[in-house]
Amino acid sequence: MSINLEGFVRRKTKLKLGGKEWIFNELSLADFARLRAKMAKERKVNLAERRKQLIEEAKGIGDIDPLKLLEHLDKPVTDEEMDAEMESIEGVGYMAYLSLKYAYPEVTEEDALKMLSIDKIEVVVGAMMGGLSGDKKKPKAKAKPV
Structure with a gap:
């Protein structure tokens, strides 16, 4: 018997890739x-x-x-093979596909691979992992008392 997940909302991150904004969803188990x-x-x-x-x-x-x-x-x-796959170009592309398909059911694995570029991988992976990387805010510098 499955539970009702109505109301469950995945963490979403909007990223601009290729001049268009895309919604990446946090990946689940x-x-x-x-x-x-x-x-x-x-x-x-x-x-x-x-x-x-x-x-x-x-x-x-x-x-x-x-x-x-x-x-x-x-x-x-x-697990070692999984880690290696997730760090490969194909693995990152497949994970991006899984993340994007929640907001864009028509997206293909090939589409996901085409929209990613090397310079955006860290930010995209961070969005898919729920902010584990690429999404961290830098702490603001505090003024020192004189």
Whole structure:
């Protein structure tokens, strides 16, 4: 049974990219789960070919058990792999897509990649992470008493 999330409002950040203002929504754990699922799906697609290649390589070496090698291929996506993906261009683009789709359902992953530029990545990531970076206000300097 799911709860009613009516009234739940994600943190939104307006950013100007390419001369247009865009609304980026803070990402939720569900969004990060979508990224992990996407990575697992991509891994599965590449797995069949990699399995054949590994078995052939193991036969060529001789004293390596192909089943032991295959165990390494069948592992789930690790946190380290998630971190690496989130720091990649494709990962940042996919996260931006997930963030933008709340306000712009028609946006595509390709659109998100096209609108981002290297100089805006820190600010965009900060907006998607709920202000963890790029969104911090600098403290005002206080006058010292004389």
